Amino acid sequence: MYVSKIANPNTSFLKGFVYAHVGDSVAIDFFAGTGHQYVETRNNIAKLVQPNSFALNKKVQISASTSYFPDSRSCNVVGIIEGSDPKLKEEAIILGAHLDAVGSPGTLFPGALDNASGSVDILAAARALAASPVKPARTIIFIFFGGEECGLYGSKTFVESHLWPKEKVVCMINLDMVGNGTGLSMANGKTFPTILTHFSDVNEKYIHRNFTATEARVNYGRPRTDGAIFEKAGYKVIHLYTSGTVKTVYYHHPLDTTDALTPEIMEDAAKLLYLGVLGLANEKSDSANYSEPAQTYRISASGSNIWFGSDSFSLLSKRMSGDFILQTRVRFIGQGHELHRKTGLMIRSSAASNSPVVACTIHGDGLTSL
């Protein structure tokens, strides 16, 4: 239950439809005498993803004093850092966070965690990227969405605007509630390992926070964050959150003030964003060209590593089974570059990022590893 009377707190306006939140105790009262159990019914719907409707035969009266402002306006604020590479600048990385918060006439919801935290993190990353002596090769677009809480209007407007061609968007990173906790989490990250690796590496090298990632899942419910609108439209979306909550979360609540934040994790989230995005923006585009007369491949690629779960630069692959002998002759082109660069053969049971793997590589400094 919300502490004050609110209707339509974060859903689209539907004429004549009053949307209200009730707590578990009220729901249990609804179920009393129906022969159905509230918790069991709810768990079954979640498990089977099937509706389970029946008549409660109860009358419920809900009252809420509401106002609708059809002429009110919101806006997106969009910033851009144009890529420094004449070709790669056509590709863009989008960072997004909603700037608005849930409000209620007569009660101010400061919205510190939801979502000043995400907006501030993007602003901090934008400032660092703009000042960085290493210029991003790809374009970076920063969007502060308006009207998220009243129906995801800002993100819908952006997606429908086709301001940047969708096929030229590397990914969209959404930040919603990134300011309370001790860890960093990238939802959907495991589905896009070549993107995730830039962020997990930065965390491992410089930030040292508990870092987790999950696979993308189909959302059967209504979309509740701007990233979901991009996801539905077919963009690669990663949601950055903070994990390991330390303070009480006052979600859509007047006590969502700066006291409800842990600024240290916000600082680290901004660093993760800055360094991770810079790595992603400057990732060389991979290529493998075959020369018929010389019978050689010339491979140009970059990635962070090929061990364990991540294989960020597999360039040529062939599916084989049965008995066979594999052999490769490799030579590095150019000298004096990264001594740790490596090339070689990798045998894996499948293309999945976590499949068993045997690798035989030679490093830039001549070290062989198996």
Ligand SMILES: [Zn+2]
């Ligand atoms: Zn939010």
